Amino acid sequence: MLKQSEAIHLNPLPHKVPVKGFEKACVDLTLVQNELDMHIFSSLIKMFGFQRKFEDGKTTHLIVFGEDYERSKKLQHIKSFKRKPMVVSMDWLFDCMETAALVDGCDPKYAVETQ
Numbered sequence: 001m002l003k004q005s006e007a008i009h010l011n012p013l014p015h016k017v018p019v020k021g022f023e024k025a026c027v028d029l030t031l032v033q034n035e036l037d038m039h040i041f042s043s044l045i046k047m048f049g050f051q052r053k054f055e056d057g058k059t060t061h062l063i064v065f066g067e068d069y070e071r072s073k074k075l076q077h078i079k080s081f082k083r084k085p086m087v088v089s090m091d092w093l094f095d096c097m098e099t100a101a102l103v104d105g106c107d108p109k110y111a112v113e114t115q
Helices: 035-048 073-080 090-099
Strands: 026-030 061-064 086-089
Touching: 026 035, 026 073, 035 090, 061 073, 061 090, 086 090
Parallel strands: 026 061, 061 086
Antiparallel strands: none
16 A cells, blocks of 8 residues: 555645756666556656656666666666766655755665665
8 A cells, every 4th residue: 555655746746847957867767666657757757857868978867666676677787888877766856856956866865775
């Protein structure tokens, strides 16, 4: 069962969107559980003003939604990128949306240990 605290996509938007400055971040998603969640989060990313692309030199943040890291082709693929994106948990995305600011992805609370 989905908890209210985990349902940011069902709550009123906390800020006017798109958020100024979010266009500086180019994000992509990995390990999203199902097509509905992928559609919801893809729409939220677009609505909040993030760019979305998975490409070497373009992607700034890879947002990880699960823990089955071996299953993620994108986590494997970024190993070959010359300019690797920051790998962050979905909490990073939620905090950015809630604060209307690009929060520091280096904060340990957003760390994803893929090794």
